[in-house]
Amino acid sequence: MTATLATSPLTAADRCDRCGAQAYVRVVLASGGELLFCAHHGREHAPALSDASAMIQDESERLRQVSTTSAVEDR
Numbered sequence: 001m002t003a004t005l006a007t008s009p010l011t012a013a014d015r016c017d018r019c020g021a022q023a024y025v026r027v028v029l030a031s032g033g034e035l036l037f038c039a040h041h042g043r044e045h046a047p048a049l050s051d052a053s054a055m056i057q058d059e060s061e062r063l064r065q066v067s068t069t070s071a072v073e074d075r
């Protein structure tokens with residue numbers, strides 16, 4: 001239990017490397033590289049990347065919370 005999560009939460013400025021949509025999944029590679037994916041591409045690529053990656057930070061759960069909230073404000 002010595003490892004501390006050094007990653008910061010994903011923001012609206014973080015964009016999917018594949019399509020440019022807002023990123024909800026961050027993949028930190030064992031080599032030190034970092035990939036960002038939207039929820040769609042995160043689901044598509046995360047399983048294949050899990051072998052090469054040190055960590056996968058999946059915040060796509062937030063999509064449901066956000067969409068529930070923003071639906072109320074829709075006008």
Ligand SMILES: [Zn+2]
Pocket residue numbers: 016017018019020021037038039040041042
């Ligand atoms: Zn994408």
